[in-house]
Amino acid sequence: MEQADVVIVGAGQAGIALSHCLRKRGTSHIVLERGRIGERWRSSTWRSLRLLTPNWLNALPGSPYCGPEPDGYMSRDAFVETLVGYAHRSQAPVHPYVDVLSCEQDGKGFRLRTTAGDWSARVVVVATGHCDVPSMPLLPQTGANQPASIHASQYRSPDELAAGGVLVVGASSSGVQIADELRRSGRRVILSVGKHTRLPRIWRDKDIFWWLYQMGFMSQRLDDLANPDSARRQPSLQLAGRADCSNVDLATLQGIGVELTGRLTRISNRAIGFADDLEESITAADAKQQRLLRQIDQFAGHRSTGHGPAPVKVPTTCRKRLSFANGIVGTIIWATGYSRSFSWLKLPAFTADGELAHKHGITTVAGLYALGFRFLRKRDSNFIGGVGADAQAIAAHVSDYLGQSGLKAA
Structure with a gap:
């Protein structure tokens, strides 16, 4: 030994x-x-x-x-x-x-x-x-005409996926980045959105992390927080590391043609069902973003203008069901985190x-x-x-x- x-x-x-x-x-x-x-x-x-x-x-x-x-x-x-x-x-x-x-x-x-x-x-x-360990809350069914199903940790590039559109489940950092890459490659993309955290890549000419560190936000301990359990469950930020420092969030994804829908609630051999909660998720994330940006402005000594990144437009009609029979989706990517x-x-x-x-x-x-x-x-x-x-x-x-x-x- x-x-x-x-x-x-x-x-x-x-x-x-x-x-x-x-x-x-x-x-x-x-x-x-x-x-x-x-x-x-x-x-x-x-x-x-x-x-x-x-x-x-x-x-x-x-x-x-x-x-x-x-x-x-x-x-x-x-x-x-x-x-x-x-x-x-x-x-x-x-x-x-x-x-x-x-x-x-x-x-x-x-x-x-x-x-x-x-x-x-x-x-x-x-x-x-x-x-x-990759977390897949709802295990996909198997059988004829079923879309391929992988976790985000198994995704490598658009060219390596099965033909057809892609359903991305989860709208935190991995989900929005993968959805963005797939859509820009020409794929049809549907993004199932749940609880998420939205912040701009750049605010007041500084990277958002510059502000978070200067304000002591990232050095906070659980004992310092009013709701530690909520902090532990906080989704990762909707951000991407790009040379042009551009945002990758729900608004920019909408702008390039990604379809947004609510949280995935069920999956069977024939179809997927989504909750009617997209507006609720968007409203909560945008409100939290505005609160934090106001805090940053106050810390920096700026007068808050009330303006921020472009708002996410809630679709007038939202997909509640996706049938496998129509062949829209060839792959499901689970950007649902880890345990x-x-x-x-x-x-x-x-x-x-x-x-x-x-x-x-x-x-x-x-x-x-x-x-x-x-x-x-x-x-x-x-x-x-x-x-x-x-x-x-x-x-x-x-x-x-x-x-x-x-x-x-x-």
Whole structure:
């Protein structure tokens, strides 16, 4: 059996950032990754994807952005290359293509069973990311004349889809970007809209994230919020990273011919049904956008004009049903988010809804930590630029824990 003081599970930005911080402290550790460094970025995103956050915001510990386009939006491939380079400079001890099958307590530490043998560790850090298992709330039916059905994490490009139109279910960041790309490629697109968060890419000549960070919005902790449960469930922003900084939201999608309809409620072998709630969803999102823009104006000392991005026009008639018999849709893409799966963790460390129970990344099991999850310590904990501060805090706690447990970090 191999031994390590600390085992980090996951070599995305969270795991590599923590590795950097532990190495700075002289703490012996390894990183186990089921694929390659940044595997989820490589294999679970579409080819044209660009980061939603501007380059200046995507710094990792000890590695600020120093390129020529601080206000640009890095491509998926460029970010993977950056992450790999960061890992190499940090000398991160990554063991690629190692899948962790189970982790259980063993004496005062843990025993991990993997596809490359067993490991024992005093500390285990779960850095598998917030986007873990694709969530498909309504399982598609199978049979003759049924459209193909995939999750957004399986989408790569318009050319790789079956012929015909596309129904995109979900109008957060992935859904609107995929719908936009498909429509601009010439596809007929229907977008099923539920609860969503709308904000402009640029406001008062600054990227929207510039304002959110300057106002302290992204550093908010759950304890600071009036409704923490609502904050946890908040959909991702309707944004895209584009060179021209243009918006990608329901209004712009309407402008290029995307059909909007309400939330998907049922699916059978013959048809899909939609709720009559599109106007309600649009009104709620636009009202929230206006409230936040007024806050920004007040913070910036501007007189609010009451104007914002173009309003979304509620269709006079909204599709309630989509029959498969007419062949309009050849593919359904589920842009419905993710859930977490911790079946490999054989530990008493979970809440009633199956999430890891923790306080600022420190779980209820001594020596077990979490990193990279939404609202781990603050609102931006699952952002590239937000994981660094969390990694530094977890590294400090791990170092103290190892010292208190009588194990000298090598």
